Amino acid sequence: MDTTEQTWFITGTSRGFGRTLTRAALRAGDRVAATARRPEQLADLVEEFGDRILPLALDVTDPAAARAALDGAHARFGRIDVLVNNAGYANVSPIETTEDADFRTQFETNFWGVYHVTKAAIPLLRAQQGGLVMQFSSVGGRVGGSPGLASYQAAKFAIDGFSRVLRAETAPFGVKVLVVEPSGFRTDWAGSSMTVHDVPAAYAGTVGAMNTRMRQSGAGAAGDPVRAAEILVRVAKRRDVPEHLPIGAYAAEASIAQGRRLLAEDTRWREVARSADFAEAYPVPFPADAAS
């Protein structure tokens, strides 16, 4: 493992994962440009860690602010080794009754925020010929399908699609891209950060049940954000970094199960898929249909 000190740039550090990651990096001896909508919320970390933390104002929906924050971090620290797109939130409602504005506003932070900050960082990463981009997706951006979370999970899938292209384009500059896919962790994500809209009776068994599962899990979510942060700081110091990292027991198992399901389905339909090309045998038998 490489234990060289690193410089981090992290979004959404006021609370939750962003804050625990900031603290874990600082405790490891690293430097952090810690961005938040209200950077005064980082005063206690400044007091504890002095000039190794640089609090910066950043609402990730503002592209000019993203550029200014990255410039500020670069001016102070001279490089950015790890860029973390962490800021994000989810509201709950069925697609049928979601206000268009609410669906789009979630995308502004969850996807466009990642786009703005990443795009502003690429010239710096290219100039220094290296760096790690750590994108906070979710197990909901790997497996998905959680009723009530369409905007959020669509944005998380979009982050993965964006990050695959980013990886291909920036690998020649020595840049690595890691998509982090947590399951439930004890942060404010399913608490004060989440608005639950009215769930019509027709969606009680889907959106309503999902909402109950997410928000009333007894002692709280299974995941410890302090452990996750420590793990991510260790991962960032490796030379061999995975492209995707499910984190939390449910994320680990659900991701493997999803991979197996997809493999089985693709294998079952393989000959039909191939048969659409000019050069292939056509027509071919379909897999047996379900009994009506």
Ligand SMILES: NC(=O)c1ccc[n+]([C@@H]2O[C@H](COP(=O)([O-])OP(=O)(O)OC[C@H]3O[C@@H](n4cnc5c(N)ncnc54)[C@H](OP(=O)(O)O)[C@@H]3O)[C@@H](O)[C@H]2O)c1
């Ligand atoms: N906790 C989980 O169970 C879980 C599971 C999977 C994925 N995640 C992902 O983990 C990431 C962090 O969430 P969390 O669990 O730490 O939730 P959290 O405790 O609610 O923290 C969310 C953070 O995002 C910030 N934020 C929201 N909108 C922003 C914006 N427009 N600009 C800048 N900052 C903004 C918040 O800042 P303010 O304080 O200003 O509101 C806060 O610092 C998110 O991307 C989330 O989707 C979480």
